[in-house]
Amino acid sequence: MDILIYVATGLIVVATLLPLSRNPHWIIRGFDFPRMQLACCAALLILLQLIFLNLSEIPSWAVIAATALCLAWQLWWVLPYTKLWRTEVRASKNVDADRQLSILTANVLTSNRDVHKLIALVNKFKPDVLVTLESDKWWESELECLEVDMPETMKCPLDNLYGMHVYSRLPLHEKKISFLVEEDIPSMHARLELGSGDRVLMHFLHPAPPSPTENDESEERDAELIIVARSVADNDQPIIVTGDLNDVAWSRTTRLFRKLSGLLDPRVGRGMFNTFHADYSLLRWPLDHLFHSDHFSVRSIQRLPSIGSDHFPLLSRLSFTPAKSEEQDGLNADQDDKAFASSVANSQDVNKSDVPEPGA
Known part of the structure; x- marks a missing residue:
């Protein structure tokens, strides 16, 4: 023994x-x-x-x-x-309905055919924005029924596990689909208009993970997160970054993203909200993320029931409350963080100017 x-x-x-x-x-x-x-x-x-x-x-x-x-x-x-920690983002109180925003992020798994489960969740929770990841032409066709209530769309169907679609009840302006680091890995960027008329810069991401079946190293994923973080760092407009980042919330890379961007993580002090792997309860991690600027506070975060994918959907409800608050403090980057970020971005020959900034 x-x-x-x-x-x-x-x-x-x-x-x-x-x-x-x-x-x-x-x-x-x-x-x-x-x-x-x-x-x-x-x-x-x-x-x-x-x-x-x-x-x-x-x-x-x-x-x-x-x-x-x-x-x-x-x-x-x-x-x-965990709830043992102080929350990073304050809870929202009574806010005008026109200043509220709900986003459902769902990695659907390309081979999954339980599309009716996702449609049922959309009909039940009625998110303002639906983001689907790994969605191909089949998924695009099956989700066409959502466009009656969610007419604003962005579509990039791919059969390489990196297709992406966005459906929105709210107007999307200056829509742009980009391939920031890898030529077959898309990202989406737009300005979303709230009912109040306020506009929010949206970045939807799904970088490839380091794995034996994808990239041997993490630099492609890390570089995409770094240049997006740098692009929003000095931007004063309301910002949301969401998607499947193929990284856990507590990793060094995700912390670096938060440090460089200045964005907040509403899960801090609230829970892990593990979305992957849906089939193995003892092996679950938070891979699907939403980060936002300090213009927002949190109404709720919720992991939704299984849709037949290896990911659970994540529903985030935010309130647009742009008044500055000392309660909302994120992480700060030091010189070592910035130097490391530069080395990773340089290794992939990318920089923040590659990231579209609708409304800049």
């Missing part, structure tokens, strides 16, 4: 240390994802260590201390996405 405990401790330590590297290989970056699972394993391992190890020996306390440090480190990353 002692040997098994020592081996398990070594594995926990390695899994904790590997993400400290900025190596973009998918194996290294993959350890950004299961931080909650690793924290649970570390807690269980500490219990086993206290039961089975000889606590009169210094080596026993050394491995316990090492595991405890791993547990603390993993919790440092994930605790902000």
Whole structure:
């Protein structure tokens, strides 16, 4: 038993240390994802260590201390996405209906044919904006019925798992579909007009993940997030960035996006809202995101029931409340963050000027 405990401790330590590297290989970056699972394993391992190890020996306390440090480190990353943390975005109070906005983000899974489940959710919750990811021509045809109530659309059907569609009840202006980093990975950009007449700069993203079946390294994904973050950093207009970012909320890359952009994460202090993987309850992470400028406060965030995809849909309800608030503080980038961001963007030969800025 002692040997098994020592081996398990070594594995926990390695899994904790590997993400400290900025190596973009998918194996290294993959350890950004299961931080909650690793924290649970570390807690269980500490219990086993206290039961089975000889606590009169210094080596026993050394491995316990090492595991405890791993547990603390993993919790440092994930605790902000629990109700134990102070919220980053304040809750909205009574707000004029014309200043409210609801967005349903759904990675539909191209091969999924349960389109009726998504349509039922749209009819039930009546979001102002629906964003579909992995939607191809078949999905476009099946969702055509939504255009009666959601006539404003942006369409980029693809059969490579990166098709994207936007359906909106509210007007969309200066619509633009771009391929920011990879020639077959689209993003969408527009200005959405609220019922009040206020306009919101919208960026819809779905960068490819680092994985053995996609990109060996994370630099393509990271570069797209970095240039979008830089493009909105000095923009005073209301901004929302949403989509499947193929990264967890607590990763170094997503934190870098928040630091560079100045955008807020409404999940902080409210919950993880794990949207992937829908079929494996013990292996779920928050891959579908919504970030916004401090012009907004939160009415609610809700993970919706399964639509037959490997992702759950995410419904976010916001209120346009542009008065500045000291309660809404995000993250700040330091010089090291900015230098690293520059190196990643340069490696892909992209910059913030590649990102459309409707209404700039």
